[in-house]
Amino acid sequence: MIMVTPLSNEQKPLTLSVEGMTCAACAARIERVLEKEDSIKNAVVNFPLKKAIVEFNESIDTDKIIEKIKSIGYSAVVFEENVVSKTKTTKFITPIISLLLTITLKPFFIENGFTLQAIGIGFLIVFVFGYKFHVSAIKNLIEFNFNMDTLISIGSLSSFIFAILSTDQPLMFLETGGYIISFILIGKTIEEASIKSSVEISEALLDLIPKDVRVYKENYVMKNIEDISRDEEIIVLPGEVIPLDGDIQSGVSTVDESIITGESIPVDKDIGSQVIAGTVNLTGEIRIKVSKISGETTFNVIEDMIFKAQTTKPSVQKSIDKITQFFVPTVLIISLITFLIRLIIFNQEAFLALKVAIAILVIACPCALGLAIPIVLFRSASISNEKGFIFKNFDYLQKLTKINSIIFDKTGTITTGIFKIKSITSDNEVEIDSVLQYMASLEQKSNHPIAKSILLEAESKNISLFDVKNFKEKQGIGVEGEVDNKKVSVEKSSKEDGSLTFLDVKIDEKLFLVELHEEISIDSGFIKHLSNNYNISILSGDNNRKVQDFGKAIGVSESLGNQTPEDKLLYIKNTQKNNIVAFVGDGINDSPALKQADVGIASAHSTQIAQSAGDIVIHKGGISKIVEIIELAKKSQSRINQNLFLAFIYNTLMIPIAITGNISPNMAALAMAASSISVVLNSSRNL
Known part of the structure; x- marks a missing residue:
C-alpha cells in the first residue's frame, strides 16, 4: 500500500484572466511591463490559457496591476474558477460573417457599382471586426514594441486606405483587407477551440470536489465549502467524495484513494484515520474533523502544482520570445524595402508593389512560432497528473x-523501509506467532523503524498485544522490558550476512535468532x-x-x-x-x-x-x-521539435515566395492562419 504524506503548500501567486491577447508576443509584452514593477518578483503570462501568474515580494495592489495591463491594450480580471465563457459555436459567428461579407464584396457590390455600400462593408470588417488587432498594434507602437498585430493591422489598413484613395484601380484592395481579417479571425477561433479541448483534460479536476458540504446542527445542513473552518466537523455519506482533508472522529468505512495514490485497492478507515480531499468514501457514514480548509488540501496543492507546471515558461520559450521581438520589425523593414525597390528601381505600378509588400507583412506573422511550445507544455502537465x-x-x-x-x-x-520476518530459529521449539507477539508487544513503546515494521506485521496477522512494564531503550543496541510477566529483550545481533538484518530475541531464558529482510518497492x-x-x-x-x-x-x-x-x-x-x-x-x-x-x-x-x-x-x-x-x-520534446520545424519551415519558405510576388495577400492570410492551425492540431494529438 502506498502511504501519502500531505504535500506542503506555498503562498499562492496572483492569478489574472487576461483578454485581448492575439499571439505569444502579446504575452511577452505584458510580462515585460509587469516585471518592471519593484513589488513583482516574477510574472508569467500564458497565451493559450489567457492567464497571468504574478509572484510578488510583498503585498501588491491588484487594481494597480490590472490597470497596468489595461494601459497597454489588454483587459484583466482576477481569475475565478467555473466562469462560463462563450461556446465554440458562438465564437465562430463573427469570423464566418466577416468571411461571407468579404466574399460578396466584389461580385455583389463593387462590380455592380454599389461603391458606398462596398466601402461600408469593408470598414465594418477591417475596423470593427478587426479592431482588437489595431488597438493592440497602436498601443504597442507607442511603446516602440512590435508583434503579430502590427503586421496584421498595417496589412489590412493599408489595403483599405489604398482601395479608397486609388483612382487607377478603384476599390482594388478592399476585399484584400477583408480576407486578411477574416482568415486571421477564423484561424484564431480554431486555435482557441483546439486549445480549449486540451484544457478540458485538467479542468475535469475542478469538478471532483463538491461545492457544498454536509454539517450536523440538530439535523443535516448543507454549507458552502468556502465557509468551512479548520477543526469544524463535517459528515460524508457512503458514495460521496471527501471534500476536505481531516481525521475521522466517528464511523468506520473504506475509502478509494486511487485519485491520489494510484492504489486501486480501497483502504480501511476508522476513528483517528486521516482522509484526503478528492478520495471517495465507499461503505460507511463518517464524521471528519477538518484539518485543512478549502484551498489548502492535498488535492488543492496537487492542482496548484499542475497549474504552476502549465504556466511556467521553459528556457526554450524565452529564447523564442526574444527572436519574435526582433522578427516583426525585421519583416516591416523587408516589406518596406521590397515596396521601394519594386516601385523605384523596377518602375512597377504602386498597387502591384503594395500588393507584394502587404503579402510579406501578412505571411510573416510569427504566430505559429509562439504557439509551438505552450500547448505542448499544457498538455504534458495535464497528462502527467493523470499518469x-x-x-x-x-x-x-x-x-x-x-x-x-x-x-x-x-x-x-x-525499498519500502518496511522489514519482514524471513525466519525465526532457536534451539528451542519455535512458535513464530508467539515470538512475534512478545516482540511486537515490547516494540510498541519504540519509535525505531524496525520496531514499526514488527508492529505492522503483528497487526497484519491480527495478533493481540500484551501490556509492557519497565520498558527500557538502549541506544544503538535494542530494547528490553517485562511482557506478560516475562522478561523480554530485542537487540541487534552481532551476526551479519550481507543484505540481511538479524535480531537477538530473548524471552526469559529462551534465545531466538530473527532474520529480517527489507521489502522491495x-x-x-x-x-x-x-x-x-x-x-x-x-x-x-x-x-x-x-x-x-x-x-x-x-x-x-x-x-x-x-x-x-x-x-x-x-x-x-x-x-x-x-x-x-x-x-x-x-x-x-x-x-x-x-x-x-x-x-x-x-x-x-x-x-x-x-x-x-x-x-x-x-x-x-x-x-x-x-x-x-x-x-x-521524450514524446513532449519530440512534439515541440515538430512544431518548431513546422513554424520555422513555414516562414523560411513563404517569406521568399511573398518577396518574389508569387502569392496574393488573400492567400498569404490563409497560409498564415493554416500554419498556426497546423501547429495547434499537432500539439493537440495524443502524447
Whole structure:
C-alpha cells in the first residue's frame, strides 16, 4: 500500500484572466511591463490559457496591476474558477460573417457599382471586426514594441486606405483587407477551440470536489465549502467524495484513494484515520474533523502544482520570445524595402508593389512560432497528473531526455523501509506467532523503524498485544522490558550476512535468532530496463556490505553504503562532470542531493522537505513511474521539435515566395492562419 504524506503548500501567486491577447508576443509584452514593477518578483503570462501568474515580494495592489495591463491594450480580471465563457459555436459567428461579407464584396457590390455600400462593408470588417488587432498594434507602437498585430493591422489598413484613395484601380484592395481579417479571425477561433479541448483534460479536476458540504446542527445542513473552518466537523455519506482533508472522529468505512495514490485497492478507515480531499468514501457514514480548509488540501496543492507546471515558461520559450521581438520589425523593414525597390528601381505600378509588400507583412506573422511550445507544455502537465506525477517546471522534463545517469537512494525509495520476518530459529521449539507477539508487544513503546515494521506485521496477522512494564531503550543496541510477566529483550545481533538484518530475541531464558529482510518497492524488470539506457547507481546510509549485496541482488554494480548527505552530494557533483544526472530520493537527508542533481525526483510518501527539493513529484504509484516520466518527456520534446520545424519551415519558405510576388495577400492570410492551425492540431494529438 502506498502511504501519502500531505504535500506542503506555498503562498499562492496572483492569478489574472487576461483578454485581448492575439499571439505569444502579446504575452511577452505584458510580462515585460509587469516585471518592471519593484513589488513583482516574477510574472508569467500564458497565451493559450489567457492567464497571468504574478509572484510578488510583498503585498501588491491588484487594481494597480490590472490597470497596468489595461494601459497597454489588454483587459484583466482576477481569475475565478467555473466562469462560463462563450461556446465554440458562438465564437465562430463573427469570423464566418466577416468571411461571407468579404466574399460578396466584389461580385455583389463593387462590380455592380454599389461603391458606398462596398466601402461600408469593408470598414465594418477591417475596423470593427478587426479592431482588437489595431488597438493592440497602436498601443504597442507607442511603446516602440512590435508583434503579430502590427503586421496584421498595417496589412489590412493599408489595403483599405489604398482601395479608397486609388483612382487607377478603384476599390482594388478592399476585399484584400477583408480576407486578411477574416482568415486571421477564423484561424484564431480554431486555435482557441483546439486549445480549449486540451484544457478540458485538467479542468475535469475542478469538478471532483463538491461545492457544498454536509454539517450536523440538530439535523443535516448543507454549507458552502468556502465557509468551512479548520477543526469544524463535517459528515460524508457512503458514495460521496471527501471534500476536505481531516481525521475521522466517528464511523468506520473504506475509502478509494486511487485519485491520489494510484492504489486501486480501497483502504480501511476508522476513528483517528486521516482522509484526503478528492478520495471517495465507499461503505460507511463518517464524521471528519477538518484539518485543512478549502484551498489548502492535498488535492488543492496537487492542482496548484499542475497549474504552476502549465504556466511556467521553459528556457526554450524565452529564447523564442526574444527572436519574435526582433522578427516583426525585421519583416516591416523587408516589406518596406521590397515596396521601394519594386516601385523605384523596377518602375512597377504602386498597387502591384503594395500588393507584394502587404503579402510579406501578412505571411510573416510569427504566430505559429509562439504557439509551438505552450500547448505542448499544457498538455504534458495535464497528462502527467493523470499518469500520477507532477513536474514543477517544463525545463526539468526536457532535461530528462538528456540524462545518462540515474542515482537512487535505497531505504524508502527502492525499498519500502518496511522489514519482514524471513525466519525465526532457536534451539528451542519455535512458535513464530508467539515470538512475534512478545516482540511486537515490547516494540510498541519504540519509535525505531524496525520496531514499526514488527508492529505492522503483528497487526497484519491480527495478533493481540500484551501490556509492557519497565520498558527500557538502549541506544544503538535494542530494547528490553517485562511482557506478560516475562522478561523480554530485542537487540541487534552481532551476526551479519550481507543484505540481511538479524535480531537477538530473548524471552526469559529462551534465545531466538530473527532474520529480517527489507521489502522491495520495485519489480525485477524495472532496474534491468533502466540499465539498458542509463548508468544506474545506489547511495545509502546503510552498512556498506549490506548495500553492495543488495545492489548485486537487483542488478546494480555501483552501490555505495555508509553515505552521509555530504557524501551523496559530493558523489553527484563528481558524476555531473561527465554526465547529466537524475537523483531519486525520499528523506530529509536526500534533500541536498535532490537539489544538486540536474533532475530531482521525489514521491508522495517522501518527507515534505524532499518533495519541496524535488523537481518532479510522483503522487500515484511508486518509483517505477520513472519509466513513464521519461517516456512522456521524450514524446513532449519530440512534439515541440515538430512544431518548431513546422513554424520555422513555414516562414523560411513563404517569406521568399511573398518577396518574389508569387502569392496574393488573400492567400498569404490563409497560409498564415493554416500554419498556426497546423501547429495547434499537432500539439493537440495524443502524447
